[in-house]
Amino acid sequence: MKRLLATFNVLGLTMVVFALTMLIPLGVAFVGEDAGLPAFANGFLLAVGIGAAVWAGTRHARSELHARDGFLLVVIVWAGLPLLAALPLLLYYHGAGMPLSFTHAYFEAMSGLTSTGATVLTGLDHLPPSINLWRATMVWIGGMGILVLAVAILPLLGVGGHQVVRAETPGPMKDERLTPRIAGTAKALYAVYVGMSLVCLLAYRAVGLPWFEAWAHMATTMGLGGFSTRDEGFLYFDSVPVELVAMVFMLLSGINFATHFNALRQRNARAYLACPQTLPYLAVVLGGGLVVSAYLYAKGVYADPLAALRYGMFNTISVATTTGYANVDYATWPLFAPLTMLLLSAFATSAGSTGGGIKMVRVILLVKQARAELVTMLHPHAITPVRIGGRVVDPRVLSSVLAFMLVYGLSVGVLTSLLLLSGMDPLIAFSAVMAMINNTGPGLGPIGPMGHFAVLSDFQIWVCTFAMLIGRLELLTVLVLFTPYFWRK
Amino acid sequence: MKILIMGAGRVGTSVAENLVSEQNDITVIDPDPAQLRYLQERYDLRGLQGDGTQVSVLEAAGAADTDLFIACSASDSANMVGCKIARQLFNVPRRIARIRMPEFADHPELMGEEGFCIDALISPERSVTTYLHSLIEFPEALQVVEFADGRVSVITARVGHGSPMAHRPIDELREVWPDVSARVIDVLRGGRPLHAGSGTVVAPGDEVVLVVDTRHARRAVRQLREAERSVRRVMIAGGGNIGLRLARQLAEENYSVRIIERDEKRCLYLAAELPGNVLVLHGNGTDEALLERENIGDMDTYLALTSDDEDNIMSSLLAKRLGARRVIALINRQAYGELMQGSHIDIAVSPSQATMSELLRHVRRGDVVAVHRLRQGVAEALEAVAHGDRSTSHVVGRTVGELHLPKGASIGALVRGDEIVLPDADTVVEADDHVIVFVPSRQQMPRVEKLFQVSASFF
Numbered sequence: 041m042k043r044l045l046a047t048f049n050v051l052g053l054t055m056v057v058f059a060l061t062m063l064i065p066l067g068v069a070f071v072g073e074d075a076g077l078p079a080f081a082n083g084f085l086l087a088v089g090i091g092a093a094v095w096a097g098t099r100h101a102r103s104e105l106h107a108r109d110g111f112l113l114v115v116i117v118w119a120g121l122p123l124l125a126a127l128p129l130l131l132y133y134h135g136a137g138m139p140l141s142f143t144h145a146y147f148e149a150m151s152g153l154t155s156t157g158a159t160v161l162t163g164l165d166h167l168p169p170s171i172n173l174w175r176a177t178m179v180w181i182g183g184m185g186i187l188v189l190a191v192a193i194l195p196l197l198g199v200g201g202h203q204v205v206r207a208e209t210p211g212p213m214k215d216e217r218l219t220p221r222i223a224g225t226a227k228a229l230y231a232v233y234v235g236m237s238l239v240c241l242l243a244y245r246a247v248g249l250p251w252f253e254a255w256a257h258m259a260t261t262m263g264l265g266g267f268s269t270r271d272e273g274f275l276y277f278d279s280v281p282v283e284l285v286a287m288v289f290m291l292l293s294g295i296n297f298a299t300h301f302n303a304l305r306q307r308n309a310r311a312y313l314a315c316p317q318t319l320p321y322l323a324v325v326l327g328g329g330l331v332v333s334a335y336l337y338a339k340g341v342y343a344d345p346l347a348a349l350r351y352g353m354f355n356t357i358s359v360a361t362t363t364g365y366a367n368v369d370y371a372t373w374p375l376f377a378p379l380t381m382l383l384l385s386a387f388a389t390s391a392g393s394t395g396g397g398i399k400m401v402r403v404i405l406l407v408k409q410a411r412a413e414l415v416t417m418l419h420p421h422a423i424t425p426v427r428i429g430g431r432v433v434d435p436r437v438l439s440s441v442l443a444f445m446l447v448y449g450l451s452v453g454v455l456t457s458l459l460l461l462s463g464m465d466p467l468i469a470f471s472a473v474m475a476m477i478n479n480t481g482p483g484l485g486p487i488g489p490m491g492h493f494a495v496l497s498d499f500q501i502w503v504c505t506f507a508m509l510i511g512r513l514e515l516l517t518v519l520v521l522f523t524p525y526f527w528r529k
Numbered sequence: 530m531k532i533l534i535m536g537a538g539r540v541g542t543s544v545a546e547n548l549v550s551e552q553n554d555i556t557v558i559d560p561d562p563a564q565l566r567y568l569q570e571r572y573d574l575r576g577l578q579g580d581g582t583q584v585s586v587l588e589a590a591g592a593a594d595t596d597l598f599i600a601c602s603a604s605d606s607a608n609m610v611g612c613k614i615a616r617q618l619f620n621v622p623r624r625i626a627r628i629r630m631p632e633f634a635d636h637p638e639l640m641g642e643e644g645f646c647i648d649a650l651i652s653p654e655r656s657v658t659t660y661l662h663s664l665i666e667f668p669e670a671l672q673v674v675e676f677a678d679g680r681v682s683v684i685t686a687r688v689g690h691g692s693p694m695a696h697r698p699i700d701e702l703r704e705v706w707p708d709v710s711a712r713v714i715d716v717l718r719g720g721r722p723l724h725a726g727s728g729t730v731v732a733p734g735d736e737v738v739l740v741v742d743t744r745h746a747r748r749a750v751r752q753l754r755e756a757e758r759s760v761r762r763v764m765i766a767g768g769g770n771i772g773l774r775l776a777r778q779l780a781e782e783n784y785s786v787r788i789i790e791r792d793e794k795r796c797l798y799l800a801a802e803l804p805g806n807v808l809v810l811h812g813n814g815t816d817e818a819l820l821e822r823e824n825i826g827d828m829d830t831y832l833a834l835t836s837d838d839e840d841n842i843m844s845s846l847l848a849k850r851l852g853a854r855r856v857i858a859l860i861n862r863q864a865y866g867e868l869m870q871g872s873h874i875d876i877a878v879s880p881s882q883a884t885m886s887e888l889l890r891h892v893r894r895g896d897v898v899a900v901h902r903l904r905q906g907v908a909e910a911l912e913a914v915a916h917g918d919r920s921t922s923h924v925v926g927r928t929v930g931e932l933h934l935p936k937g938a939s940i941g942a943l944v945r946g947d948e949i950v951l952p953d954a955d956t957v958v959e960a961d962d963h964v965i966v967f968v969p970s971r972q973q974m975p976r977v978e979k980l981f982q983v984s985a986s987f988f
Contacts, residue, residue, distance in 0.1 A: 202570070202573060217575040219575070220555050220556045220573075220575040221555075221573050221575075224554065
């Protein structure tokens, strides 16, 4: 119980930090005098109040976090912050006289924070800018990690910070540090993230987006989220330069940010070659894009090969990097294309990026492990350690990857069955689970790129919300809380 | 400060543990990933797997912008090469190496810019041996630490039943010791500090912490206990590096020394190395038959110095039970050391603590020149130099009563040239005084360090 309270103490502080980010939309609402002003003013005060109350109420229990508290904290934060994030949405819709249900508001907030990008809202074009900006801000913060942010700016976590960052950062090997102290590493990651975001913002401006839309799309591009300010997404802009900017920055955000940091520090692009994930990631995403484009051209969806390339590439990159932008309703394409894209999204992005899914490094490890097995079948005496980036991988990492894959497969199966149970079409159910657990966003059919998730029942929405949460935290972090060992004294 | 530590063995680990803080960015290099994982999971530092004498590894560890390089791997030669590379290729401003072999310390020309570029040598074996030797010399003392190049000692000793101090308040000390410059800092009862004032009455069995002019130390300590028989017969269990050094030193000073070693080959080596008057015994320190046969009951001091904490604890408890007058055990793990506080083991010596005191002297910049932990951390004693003048320093030109010391801290002594001043509230601190400060806990040390910092206008 004492441990739980100590975790809540950090949660309270994290809540206050998170609430401070509401100042961005609040400022925009204040300057632009839009309809979101009361919602954000009240939402901000409520969120700060709740955070401060949780912090003050558990102050006496403050203590150093242990390894297992790290898991608990991460899950509590990721399940709890969407409650705060949903406050402005609830308040705004309530004030506008068309109340949003709690289920939908929580789903929208979870979708933003996990940088999924699936929405239950319609009429985005007519929402106050502050509301759209808040959706984008959630994606941006959630992409790199709210607790990584807390560790970077709050010195309180100390050694516990190491556990927390480990539990929140995706990927199987997390002992790599950019700087000796964990707070320094967190700061370095955020510095690269902020720097690239600024470049992205200016690039969107340069191709003609107004400041507000450039800002909102920068946030959802860098976080690989995919929320748009328009119901039609990129179809609304219908501009090749805008799509090119989006493609470049989606591809960059799918690379490990530690690799970006190393490349910047060494002022040398060799860091990208040295990173074991970057080249395979780019090859898979771009290769997938070419295959989809060729398929679209061959099937006669687009008569012009350049048009096939434009739509094939943009949508494949968007889905494979788990962003979820669309410049055409690809759900109407022949099934092979959207299904290939969804499958790519399951594994293409690098560990340490803002993308979701299994992560490229796990796939590389599995392929190498399989090859080692084949070699030992032919040469029973061969010693075949699995190496990545020139270093031998600890067998414990390999077995954790295998366990992850097993749990991933099980989770997809169980969640799909739950959706089937609720009466959903099998293909749509599968696409929904894939889109949620990989934090991609759009699925197929009614929940496709031009649709929205409000058509689902409440039960289905909650299944999807849970899938997003466990997908963002890479399954095991959440599932460990459901084991009796965790709670045993 | 950016610190690079090479080697995550016993010494490297305790160095890292002691230096890790908000102010220090620490990177540890070691070939063993398991040892690094242990450190990384417990402390906020970075581990890097590799050989610290490889240029590429040092480069990856960020040697180029490191302020301090500490080489404490198990190999002397690797440590020396590491320091050389750190200096010549990466221009690391300060380099400290752990060196075991006493021969190297005798040739300072090897360590200079022409040689291996080592600023300071630390030798855990030497520090521990020196410390153990001082304990044998002062049979009444539980701990002896020296400040100001040995001119001032801080001694902890237990008050005996026949002591003239027993049942008297502290401020009557002057009458007991008319011509000794010594002062009682605190009294520990049952391992806890009493925060003694001048009226506190000392009871037999209390541990008294004294700050004393080293020249008077022996006389002062004698007063605390009924005159002890001087030490003649010493038995050592464990013929490792420390055991060997200590036995050799004691034998040269005509003590009667017996040394027990488990490994037969090592016994042969010891017998060949040590003077003929040392008796080398092949056996186990936990073997009571062996101890009895070798007249353990007549021993003045028994020291358990093997590399195994549990063995040392057991064999010294056994020796005490069998009648050894005083037993001293080497205990590495801090938890065990605290556990043995107040047990039948008279003194638990922590090798890492001895090393750390030596290392911290080199690591600390500026004005604090030495730090020692007293009796497993009940207090810290530090020596700081007062620089500057009344306008630039918070200390110089002020009386002791005026200083803004943290709560519970006190000034034990001032060393002014050759003179040792035991200050009262009206004593004025002068420039270049060495000030011995006692603080009740480690958390307060930064405040004392800050107090002694000279403000920027001094330069």
